[in-house]
Amino acid sequence: GNSVTQMEGPVTLSEEAFLTINCTYTATGYPSLFWYVQYPGEGLQLLLKATKADDKGSNKGFEATYRKETTSFHLEKGSVQVSDSAVYFCALGNFNKFYFGSGTKLNVKP
Amino acid sequence: DTAVSQTPKYLVTQMGNDKSIKCEQNLGHDTMYWYKQDSKKFLKIMFSYNNKELIINETVPNRFSPKSPDKAHLNLHINSLELGDSAVYFCASSQGGLGSNQPQHFGDGTRLSIL
Numbered sequence: 001g002n003s004v005t006q007m008e009g010p011v012t013l014s015e016e017a018f019l020t021i022n023c024t025y026t027a028t029g030y031p032s033l034f035w036y037v038q039y040p041g042e043g044l045q046l047l048l049k050a051t052k053a054d055d056k057g058s059n060k061g062f063e064a065t066y067r068k069e070t071t072s073f074h075l076e077k078g079s080v081q082v083s084d085s086a087v088y089f090c091a092l093g094n095f096n097k098f099y100f101g102s103g104t105k106l107n108v109k110p
Numbered sequence: 111d112t113a114v115s116q117t118p119k120y121l122v123t124q125m126g127n128d129k130s131i132k133c134e135q136n137l138g139h140d141t142m143y144w145y146k147q148d149s150k151k152f153l154k155i156m157f158s159y160n161n162k163e164l165i166i167n168e169t170v171p172n173r174f175s176p177k178s179p180d181k182a183h184l185n186l187h188i189n190s191l192e193l194g195d196s197a198v199y200f201c202a203s204s205q206g207g208l209g210s211n212q213p214q215h216f217g218d219g220t221r222l223s224i225l
Contacts, residue, residue, distance in 0.1 A: 041218075042219070043200055043217050044200070044202075044214075046213045046214070049213055087151050098155065098214060100153040102151070
């Protein structure tokens with residue numbers, strides 16, 4: 001079957017620290033992988049995506065690489081800002097059905 | 111212009127009432143979804159429609175009934191509301207049918223509180 005597992009939060013970091021949020025998946029076929037971000041009181045916004053193995057998605061300083069051998073899609077950012085504080089969701093899309101991880105809350109302190 | 115808009119943004123009502131949430135997308139997408147997000151932020155798909163046809167119907171009480179008058183609209187009607195229905199409901203849309211795996215675009219959510 002299809003599923004997504006991501007690290008539990010909350011994750012608390014100081015500004016300019018390095019961020020990693022782990023995400024692993026199980027899937028049949030050839031899924032696409034996504035990271036979404038949800039700011040307080042808002043809906044989810046697509047942050048980045050990768051559609052095939054070894055693709056790297058990137059946006060706003062965030063990156064994630066589709067690793068088929070480790071079935072992972074870890075989110076990274078070299079230097080976080082207070083404005084990055086939000087909930088981050090890893091997601092898998094397969095045959096137009098989406099599977100979301102449980103979300104990881106990130107708190108960035110000045 | 112808002113891509114996926116849902117109304118109302120907040121809905122406070124009493125147990126046992128019937129309520130509807132409306133969703134419209136102006137992106138020209140073929141597929142629309144309803145999700146329920148609980149207090150722990152866990153996101154669960156409820157329904158998916160592709161070109162006005164139901165393609166995904168997860169295990170959801172039959173008090174919840176989606177209606178899609180056209181492919182730009184997917185409304186959610188809830189009968190006999192219960193305390194456990196309190197959550198944030200998100201509408202989303204994406205382009206393409208089965209297998210396309212295009213990203214979803216989300217509305218801002220409807221915060222439903224049952225008294």
